[in-house]
Amino acid sequence: xxxxxMNLLADxxxxxxxxxxxxxxxxxxxxxxxxxEMWNDQHPDRIRALYQNAVDAGSDLFLTNSFGxxxxxLKLHNAQSRARExxxxxxxxxxxxxxxxxxxxxxxxxxxxxxxxxxxxxxLSHASAVEIFEEQATGLLEGGADVLWVETISAPEExxxxxxxxxxxxxxxxxxxxxxxxxxxxxGVTSSAMVEMVKGLKHQPLxxxxxxxxxxSDLLRTVxxxxxxxxxxxxxxxxxxxxxKYHDGHIHYDxxxxxxxxxxxxxxxxxxxxxxxxCGTLPDHLRAMRKALDTQPVGDAPSLEEIVARMGAFxxxxxxxxxxxxxxxxxxxxxx
Amino acid sequence: xxxxxxxxxxxxxxDELVPQMHDDLYDGLKEEIEEGVNILLxxxxxxxxxxxxxxxxxxxxxxxxxxxxxxxxxxxxxxxxAMKGGMKILKPLLVETGAPRLGNMVIxxxxxxxxxxxxxxxxxxxxxxxxxxxxxxxxxxxxxxIDAMEEGEIDILGMSALLTTTMPYMKVVIDTMVEKGMRDDxxxxxxxxxxxxxxxKAIGADAYCRDAAVAVETAKELMAKKHNQMSA
Numbered sequence: 001x002x003x004x005x006m007n008l009l010a011d012x013x014x015x016x017x018x019x020x021x022x023x024x025x026x027x028x029x030x031x032x033x034x035x036x037e038m039w040n041d042q043h044p045d046r047i048r049a050l051y052q053n054a055v056d057a058g059s060d061l062f063l064t065n066s067f068g069x070x071x072x073x074l075k076l077h078n079a080q081s082r083a084r085e086x087x088x089x090x091x092x093x094x095x096x097x098x099x100x101x102x103x104x105x106x107x108x109x110x111x112x113x114x115x116x117x118x119x120x121x122x123x124l125s126h127a128s129a130v131e132i133f134e135e136q137a138t139g140l141l142e143g144g145a146d147v148l149w150v151e152t153i154s155a156p157e158e159x160x161x162x163x164x165x166x167x168x169x170x171x172x173x174x175x176x177x178x179x180x181x182x183x184x185x186x187x188g189v190t191s192s193a194m195v196e197m198v199k200g201l202k203h204q205p206l207x208x209x210x211x212x213x214x215x216x217s218d219l220l221r222t223v224x225x226x227x228x229x230x231x232x233x234x235x236x237x238x239x240x241x242x243x244x245k246y247h248d249g250h251i252h253y254d255x256x257x258x259x260x261x262x263x264x265x266x267x268x269x270x271x272x273x274x275x276x277x278x279c280g281t282l283p284d285h286l287r288a289m290r291k292a293l294d295t296q297p298v299g300d301a302p303s304l305e306e307i308v309a310r311m312g313a314f315x316x317x318x319x320x321x322x323x324x325x326x327x328x329x330x331x332x333x334x335x336x
Numbered sequence: 337x338x339x340x341x342x343x344x345x346x347x348x349x350x351d352e353l354v355p356q357m358h359d360d361l362y363d364g365l366k367e368e369i370e371e372g373v374n375i376l377l378x379x380x381x382x383x384x385x386x387x388x389x390x391x392x393x394x395x396x397x398x399x400x401x402x403x404x405x406x407x408x409x410x411x412x413x414x415x416x417x418a419m420k421g422g423m424k425i426l427k428p429l430l431v432e433t434g435a436p437r438l439g440n441m442v443i444x445x446x447x448x449x450x451x452x453x454x455x456x457x458x459x460x461x462x463x464x465x466x467x468x469x470x471x472x473x474x475x476x477x478x479x480x481x482i483d484a485m486e487e488g489e490i491d492i493l494g495m496s497a498l499l500t501t502t503m504p505y506m507k508v509v510i511d512t513m514v515e516k517g518m519r520d521d522x523x524x525x526x527x528x529x530x531x532x533x534x535x536x537k538a539i540g541a542d543a544y545c546r547d548a549a550v551a552v553e554t555a556k557e558l559m560a561k562k563h564n565q566m567s568a
Binding site for chain 2: 022023026031033034068073076077115116117119122149154179181182183186187188228243244245246253262280316318320329
């Protein structure tokens, strides 16, 4: 199973992943408040279309519609008992799409966060988190996922729990975190800290990286941070299509397909091997990314200044990595 | 900055104890905060002074460092937890002594959205700043907000959304408030990862708050403005 992704990557040198799930489903009529995973069962045709659109736009890999398909999230819809089933169906539909395509396509079983804060600051125990992830992983594998894909994680503890759960079911995996708070994850993890954290995991992922977050600029800076910290696994870059803007009662992301094409090439130059979009990334964006990646040569990694010049300003001055001393507060006496 | 000697809170003068409590809040030391609160009360401090000078001021520092990317969510949660320990002691005493309240807030994640970490964080920081907060939880239809506002003396409405698909619902709530002629009676704050200032303006909120620390500062500022207008 793990060979499939690694072989394809070795063969191509880089892979184009997919774009948004939520944004695309919303465009297909998903109502706010519905769990997208319910559509696996209720509207398999639309989920098939979601996957097929990504494949037709040139993606080598797509994520299943199972981001919130864990018991902890489904509980909010009174569907906690359906985590394994809805995850399985998400992967089954993916399998069908991949197997009827005449080029190799990777079905990546998406596993999003539990949404709970883990102990000691929160209430979710490590054992419960492992159990929740394991149940979902089992369903995704039953449905035929090629690889499991943990994404949008903020807490290192949760990332580790997912790794352990996936080890328990004997699957290979890729994991990404969301760096949305001054260049760090919500829980304060820097790009370099993630590299260290991943190195310490017993069940190593095939690749790791960043998804979602703030905008293309921040995401590229994070990828450079991975590289500078000596990452030796393939790096994943799945950034949002710009920043969400409000227009006549609707939200749309301001990243144009051209911009996303440029972002894709820059992500590859920064060292990313698996490149895709996240929120707001539609098939048109993917097509532009495919074309840009296929027609432009690999170049030198851009400097931070070049990233700003082409993709826009960073959301914060520093991202907590590098030589500059981290800001601290002058204290009286430390204890405790 | 480490000190080998144990710090005995009861032996500190007021001038030393209060900054020490700020540090202990910063470090999330709940038992020490509870002890400090009891010591100050024992020395004849009013519950309101303990709240504002020791706890709220300490949390203000935590808020600044959270805003500036020095502290992150785990540390803030621990600090808020320590604050809560102190608040538990003070709350009945504040009511008894008729201490002024900073303001009352209703908060909830909008319909269709099941994210709550950011909202919970705002709740904790607002409580840390001395506000009373009623948390409506996740997935709230407009009626929930309206009912909660009509039920009690509410000053501030806080709405959270983490999805681009659910952000527009905030406008539904604000539009309903306008229709009912109650919009101007409340301060409306909105927040959530995909939002921005422009969006906040477009839907008619009073302010978009980038994070929990900004929410607290904005709430204080707008409450002060509201009081000034009322007395003018």
